[in-house]
Amino acid sequence: MDKCVFCKIVKGKLPYHKVYENESVLAFAPLKEDIIAKGHMLVITKKHFADIYDISQKELHQVMDAIKIISQKLKEKYNAEGTNILHASGKVGQQSVFHFHVHLVPRYKGDKIDTWPKTGYKEGNFPGVYEEIKDLF
Ligand SMILES: [Zn+2]
Structure with a gap:
């Protein structure tokens, strides 16, 4: 993990x-140019997980x-009215740093952030896919 930026x-x-820090987690500000909301931060594990x-x-x-x-503290301090918890796993999932991390994005009324993509996807096998997934457990 010598090259992992988050391990560094x-x-x-x-x-x-x-x-913020506890025994196994670290939370810190993203690079300044990547910050999308007041209080946006990255929450990572101290141990490397991909x-x-x-x-x-x-x-x-x-x-x-x-x-x-x-999230609770940001709500109290800045009156954040919502939070997005965003995570990407895998290259196809648009993961950019391959060390487990979550973006915590406080949301404010009128912030104009749109985190939910409109893909136009049409489920052609509903509810079949969900029945298949249910059978996995
Ligand atoms: Zn790492």
């Missing part, structure tokens, strides 16, 4: 603006716990 941040080898398929249940829960804590 965890090890203190790159400058970053830390916001993506949702790689991360342990324990660490995933700790990331979500941190997101809950941070």
Whole structure:
């Protein structure tokens, strides 16, 4: 993981603006040019996991716990009226840094951020696909 930019941040080898930390999670400001809302931050595991398929249940829960804590504080401090929790796994999922991370994006009334793509996708096999997925468990 020598080349992983987030591992370098965890090890203190790159400058970053830390916001929150617990035993296994770090939250920090994205690069200035990547910030899309007041309080937008990245929440990562300190340990290297590539993506949702790689991360342990324990660490995933700790990331979500941190997101809950941070979201609550942003709501109180800045009156954020909503939050988007955005994650990408895999190249096809538009993951850019292959170290598990979640974007926490506080939402404000009238912020004009549109995080939900309108793809025009038409489900041609509804409810068949969902029945197949249900059978996986
Ligand atoms: Zn890493």
